[in-house]
Amino acid sequence: MVEITPPTERSCExxxxMDIWDEEQGKWTIQVEDGERLVGDRHCxxxxxINGHYSPITNTEA
Incomplete structure (x- = not known):
């Protein structure tokens, strides 16, 4: 069986x-560390x- 596992975090190179996936809201949200939002450059x-090195496919053979 093959399972698709999407990423739960991402960062801009x-x-x-830094963003994290908010399952409850169904969207990416800016990560907060020590009360500070890690927004980077808002004009970037x-x-x-997440590139060719990331594989969302998980082989779950029993």
Missing amino acids: RCGR IHEWD
Whole structure:
């Protein structure tokens, strides 16, 4: 059996913005650390670190 597992976090390789997936809201939200939102550069065209090295496919053979 094959299972698709989407990413739960991502970071921008250009400005360092950190996002986490909010399952309850069904969308990406900016990560908060020590009360500070890790927004990076709000004018950045984000280049997320999810690329060909990330594989959402999990083989769950029993």
